[in-house]
Amino acid sequence: MRKRYLAMMLSRLEGFSSPKPELEQYRTPGDVAAEMLWLAGSIGDIQGKIVADLGAGTGVLAIGACVMGAGRVYAVEIDESALALAEENAGALGLGDCIEFLNMDVSGFSEAVDTVVMNPPFGSQSPHADRPFLLKAFEVAEVVYSIHLAKPEVRRFIEAFVRDFGFSITHRVTLPFELPAQFFFHRKSVERILVDVYRFERLTVDGTPV
Numbered sequence: 652m653r654k655r656y657l658a659m660m661l662s663r664l665e666g667f668s669s670p671k672p673e674l675e676q677y678r679t680p681g682d683v684a685a686e687m688l689w690l691a692g693s694i695g696d697i698q699g700k701i702v703a704d705l706g707a708g709t710g711v712l713a714i715g716a717c718v719m720g721a722g723r724v725y726a727v728e729i730d731e732s733a734l735a736l737a738e739e740n741a742g743a744l745g746l747g748d749c750i751e752f753l754n755m756d757v758s759g760f761s762e763a764v765d766t767v768v769m770n771p772p773f774g775s776q777s778p779h780a781d782r783p784f785l786l787k788a789f790e791v792a793e794v795v796y797s798i799h800l801a802k803p804e805v806r807r808f809i810e811a812f813v814r815d816f817g818f819s820i821t822h823r824v825t826l827p828f829e830l831p832a833q834f835f836f837h838r839k840s841v842e843r844i845l846v847d848v849y850r851f852e853r854l855t856v857d858g859t860p861v
């Protein structure tokens with residue numbers, strides 16, 4: 652499988668039918684999802700691993716993780732209608748058995764996993780909406796991939812937050828990300844922003860990566 656093929660496959664999945672701004676429902680574009688999953692795959696964080704996608708939406712990252720060979724994926728999503736679409740998307744690709752769909756708030760998720768892959772709310776509707784996602788990820792996983800706005804104040808927040816919870820940033824890749832404009836009430840049909848894709852890893856007691 653090539654990265655471009657994965658990107659194309661993920662970009663063809665069904666998206667949110669009526670996205671809810673208060674939940675910051677925007678899907679990860681196929682190319683960004685593929686970039687993140689490819690990095691994770693190349694480091695050995697996906698193949699045969701137990702993975703969780705927190706705020707799975709229509710399932711782009713969960714499905715991508717299965718395609719990349721994850722052993723099992725939990726797709727955790729508060730919005731029932733989005734999760735139904737995720738199930739349809741996975742079913743259409745014959746990947747339904749790889750994913751356990753959990754309709755719940757991320758804070759209620761309690762399975763220990765190897766790797767979290769997530770695109771949490773960016774916090775553009777309510778500041779730090781990504782906080783409960785990061786907290787949960789740091790509680791259940793050793794390795795976390797996450798997408799955040801590439802802005803100086805967000806970077807400062809992430810750097811401090813990650814350190815406070817005993818994780819380190821091992822990778823940060825900045826990528827363009829197309830957002831549907833309905834969230835920003837602009838006339839353009841899409842808004843191009845920059846995001847940072849991070850890899851976080853739990854530190855051992857002496858402060859070195861595991």
Ligand code: SAH
Nearest residue numbers: 674677678679706707708711729756757770
């Ligand atoms: N991961 C998907 C969707 C990203 S949008 C993708 O990459 O395409 C963020 C998702 O988080 C939305 O689907 C939203 O409904 C969900 N969400 C927001 N708050 C949540 C919460 N507290 N618990 C679970 N899911 C939540």
